[in-house]
Amino acid sequence: MSSEELLAEIMRLYEGLEELSYYEYLGLRPGCDYVAVRDGFYARAQRFHPDQFVYRGGESLRQAVYAVFKRMTEAYNVLLDPELRVLYDAALVRGEARLSEVARARRLTAEERQVHNTFARIYLRSARRKLEQGELRGAWVDVRLGLTLEQAAPLRKLLAEIEAHPGSPGLLGRGGAGGGGR
Numbered sequence: 001m002s003s004e005e006l007l008a009e010i011m012r013l014y015e016g017l018e019e020l021s022y023y024e025y026l027g028l029r030p031g032c033d034y035v036a037v038r039d040g041f042y043a044r045a046q047r048f049h050p051d052q053f054v055y056r057g058g059e060s061l062r063q064a065v066y067a068v069f070k071r072m073t074e075a076y077n078v079l080l081d082p083e084l085r086v087l088y089d090a091a092l093v094r095g096e097a098r099l100s101e102v103a104r105a106r107r108l109t110a111e112e113r114q115v116h117n118t119f120a121r122i123y124l125r126s127a128r129r130k131l132e133q134g135e136l137r138g139a140w141v142d143v144r145l146g147l148t149l150e151q152a153a154p155l156r157k158l159l160a161e162i163e164a165h166p167g168s169p170g171l172l173g174r175g176g177a178g179g180g181g182r
Contacts, residue, residue, distance in 0.1 A: 001047070006047070007057075007061070010048065010061070010064055010065055010068055011064065013025065013048075013068045013071070014064040014065075014067055014068050017067060017068075017071060018097060019097050020097060021092055021097055022071075022074070022075030022078055022079055022088060022097075022098070022099075023075075023079070025044070025068075025071050025072050025075045026040035026041055026044055026072060026075050026076065026079070027040050027043070027044060028040045028079075030089065030092070034080060034119075037076065037079045037080050038076075038080065041072060041073075041075070041076040044072055045069070045072065045073075048065060048068055048069050048072065049069060050062065050065050050066045050069050052065075053065045074098070074104070077104070078099050078104060080118060081118070081122070082122060084099060084103065084104065087099055087103050088103075091103075108121070111124070111128075111154040112124060112125065112154070114152055114153055114154050115146070115150060115152040115154055115155065116150060116152070117149045117150040117152075119146075119149055120146040120147075120149040120150040120152060120155065121146075122146075123142045123143065123145045123146030123149070123155075124142075124143070124146050124152075124154055124155055124158065126138075126142045127139040127140075127142035127143040127146065127155075127158055127162070128158065130142060131158070131161070131162060136162060136165055136167065136168055136169060137169045139158075139162050140159070140162050140163070140168065140169040141169070143155055143158050143159045143162060144159070147159065
């Protein structure tokens with residue numbers, strides 16, 4: 001991309017702050033997978049990072065680049081989180097280009113803050129919800145999947161909590177109720 005094309009794209013994105021979707025900011029199609037979201041963000045982040053423009057153009061260009069990069073980061077954070085993405089896709093259908101600040105501000109629990117891998121955190125949240133609903137097998141599967149991504153203390157603690165339940169899938173495979181091997 002030439003310098004002129006890059007500047008034109010920055011201005012297009014800057015002028016579209018109120019109308020363009022998160023997908024457009026990352027160069028993606030709705031319905032894309034999480035790998036595409038990650039790859040789209042990193043490709044765009046290299047091209048549009050504000051540090052690239054410290055010595056280029058004037059203050060107005062730097063402000064435009066910063067605003068565009070900030071929106072790309074917001075898009076990445078929303079589209080990578082399955083719960084926020086569902087909310088965003090519904091907002092998009094209603095004609096809203098951005099997810100509301102209130103919806104985006106969902107805070108992590110103290111337990112979730114101890115899990116650094118985004119997907120491991122999603123599995124933790126899902127396992128906790130399934131355990132609360134009495135779905136032991138689903139909770140056990142989710143926490144085990146989370147542990148394949150990160151050996152975080154909250155995941156290990158939740159696994160122990162699940163396996164302490166009578167009839168837990170973890171007990172079934174170790175000769176507990178129902179017997180049988182794995």
